Amino acid sequence: MAQRKLDAAAEIELLIRARYPVVYVESYEETRVLGILQDIADRRGKRLFVWTVTEGLRRYGAGAAAERATVSSRETDPMAVLDIVGRSKENAVFALVDFHPFLEDKKVVRKLRDLARTLKASYKTLVLLSPVVNLPPELDKDVTLVTIPLPDEAVLRKVFDDIVESLRDSPKVKLELTDEVCEQLVKAALGLTAAEAENAFAKAIVYDAALTADDLSTILAEKEQIIHKTGFLQYYRTREDIDHVGGLDSLKGWLRKRGQAFTQRAKDFGLPAPKGLLLIGVQGCGKSLTAKAVSSLWQMPLLRLDLGALFSGYIGASEENTRKAIAAAERVAPCILWLDEIEKGLSGVQSSGASDAGTASRVFSTFLTWMQEKEAPVFVIATANEIAQLPPELMRKGRFDEIFFIDLPKDRERADIFAIHLRKRKRKPESYDIARLGALSEGFSGAEIEQAVISALYDAFDEGAELEQRHLEGALTDTVPLSRTARESIDALRSWADTRARFASSKP
Ligand SMILES: Nc1ncnc2c1ncn2[C@@H]1O[C@H](COP(=O)(O)OP(=O)(O)OP(=O)(O)O)[C@@H](O)[C@H]1O
Numbered sequence: 467m468a469q470r471k472l473d474a475a476a477e478i479e480l481l482i483r484a485r486y487p488v489v490y491v492e493s494y495e496e497t498r499v500l501g502i503l504q505d506i507a508d509r510r511g512k513r514l515f516v517w518t519v520t521e522g523l524r525r526y527g528a529g530a531a532a533e534r535a536t537v538s539s540r541e542t543d544p545m546a547v548l549d550i551v552g553r554s555k556e557n558a559v560f561a562l563v564d565f566h567p568f569l570e571d572k573k574v575v576r577k578l579r580d581l582a583r584t585l586k587a588s589y590k591t592l593v594l595l596s597p598v599v600n601l602p603p604e605l606d607k608d609v610t611l612v613t614i615p616l617p618d619e620a621v622l623r624k625v626f627d628d629i630v631e632s633l634r635d636s637p638k639v640k641l642e643l644t645d646e647v648c649e650q651l652v653k654a655a656l657g658l659t660a661a662e663a664e665n666a667f668a669k670a671i672v673y674d675a676a677l678t679a680d681d682l683s684t685i686l687a688e689k690e691q692i693i694h695k696t697g698f699l700q701y702y703r704t705r706e707d708i709d710h711v712g713g714l715d716s717l718k719g720w721l722r723k724r725g726q727a728f729t730q731r732a733k734d735f736g737l738p739a740p741k742g743l744l745l746i747g748v749q750g751c752g753k754s755l756t757a758k759a760v761s762s763l764w765q766m767p768l769l770r771l772d773l774g775a776l777f778s779g780y781i782g783a784s785e786e787n788t789r790k791a792i793a794a795a796e797r798v799a800p801c802i803l804w805l806d807e808i809e810k811g812l813s814g815v816q817s818s819g820a821s822d823a824g825t826a827s828r829v830f831s832t833f834l835t836w837m838q839e840k841e842a843p844v845f846v847i848a849t850a851n852e853i854a855q856l857p858p859e860l861m862r863k864g865r866f867d868e869i870f871f872i873d874l875p876k877d878r879e880r881a882d883i884f885a886i887h888l889r890k891r892k893r894k895p896e897s898y899d900i901a902r903l904g905a906l907s908e909g910f911s912g913a914e915i916e917q918a919v920i921s922a923l924y925d926a927f928d929e930g931a932e933l934e935q936r937h938l939e940g941a942l943t944d945t946v947p948l949s950r951t952a953r954e955s956i957d958a959l960r961s962w963a964d965t966r967a968r969f970a971s972s973k974p
């Protein structure tokens with residue numbers, strides 16, 4: 467435990483001195499870690515070699531080129547590089563960058579274990595450097611893990627202050643920095659590495675030769691880039707706000723009450739950060755809409771996780787993808803992680819094992835464990851419109867804060883939804899009898915009400931007339947709502963929800 471308190475660089479140095487054979491360094495900051503290793507190597511009179519799959523093994527650091535290349539190889543095969551390390555007579559640190567995919571291969575794992583034994587009796591250390599941890603259990607005893615956390619606010623503040631300091635005397639750059647603006651800009655950079663933050667600040671300055679509150683968006687855009695790189699996470703920009711959600715008063719109240727829940731003030735008060743919500747309900751009644759609206763209500767970025775994309779071709783990769791997605795979400799935290807239509811992504815879980823060597827269920831349990839234990843302020847919103855396919859573990863206490871059931875809207879709620887969609891299309895709801903529209907649209911979902919408004923607009927436009935009550939009423943009589951044909955499945959959903967979920971709308 468005492469080691470925990472050391473900073474990462476000191477910890478790595480200690481491990482190398484104590485001849486730990488294999489050290490796994492988890493970090494996004496490759497250059498920084500290689501710099502740390504270089505310093506250690508210099509201090510300890512060791513050489514540093516770096517291997518990548520594209521370049522093979524090379525001597526690293528200043529003066530490396532002038533030196534006689536004792537170990538240098540274009541060898542890009544992971545088995546072969548382990549051989550070279552084993553045979554080498556150097557007093558050296560060997561850093562293998564992004565070696566984690568090769569740990570899927572049982573032969574590589576075996577070889578690494580054998581190598582670890584011989585390294586213990588040598589002055590060689592193997593360092594595996596990677597942004598994700600992917601350690602097969604066989605290696606637990608032979609490999610020591612060091613995690614280099616992303617820089618915290620204080621570190622980023624230092625980066626920021628250094629930049630600002632260097633600009634003080636520059637007449638060309640306009641600085642408009644109150645304490646509050648500085649704090650905002652630094653906070654926005656949380657989740658970036660020190661180098662990325664420096665770049666983001668620099669970019670913000672270069673853009674308009676100024677550093678002001680307006681630069682917040684440049685820095686947030688940098689974070690968006692990071693998310694983009696992961697592939698299965700999508701940074702979702704949305705303009706939906708909570709006033710665009712009709713009805714659902716209990717759910718909205720729950721959300722409003724937790725708007726400040728991620729602040730330091732709430733923490734000091736003793737409040738735990740909310741974990742997440744599961745929204746189950748009838749098609750087209752506002753599940754996805756609510757997820758989007760929470761993002762603007764809480765002013766947190768919305769990341770949509772594509773469950774389908776997580777299940778990539780080969781076994782093992784899916785789990786790595788899951789870990790990557792989780793890590794990326796934690797990097798931009800506080801944020802909302804949105805899993806839309808979760809039942810589609812999880813439908814394989816129950817049959818998993820027979821069908822896909824258990825990948826789906828392993829991905830799922832990685833996720834559940836994370837949900838249970840996560841400390842980073844990542845709020846999960848999962849939506850589903852079927853319950854039959856949802857694994858029961860998902861519903862267990864401790865995962866989500868609450869399971870809400872979203873039913874078809876009631877009279878008043880439907881009137882509300884009419885008003886929202888009329889307003890969205892630049893019509894004044896006061897000009898129509900929306901109470902009557904609410905009453906006439908019994909059984910309609912929110913999506914169907916929206917469609918009715920659109921279809922009424924088409925009718926009016928076609929006539930060359932302004933939208934009138936009769937167009938809206940006409941559109942209603944022309945539509946057979948889904949609830950009429952899907953009566954049974956909706957009833958089943960309702961009776962399930964009756965005992966297991968909280969209703970998103972209060973009972974009238
Ligand atoms: N409660 C509501 N208030 C206002 N508009 C709504 C409401 N419910 C649905 N809508 C409208 O219908 C559209 C579709 O709704 P949404 O995508 O949220 O449905 P969903 O519950 O996610 O359905 P699905 O199960 O099909 O994914 C929304 O974009 C919105 O325009």
Ligand SMILES: [Mg+2]
Pocket residue numbers: 753754755806807849
């Ligand atoms: Mg939806």
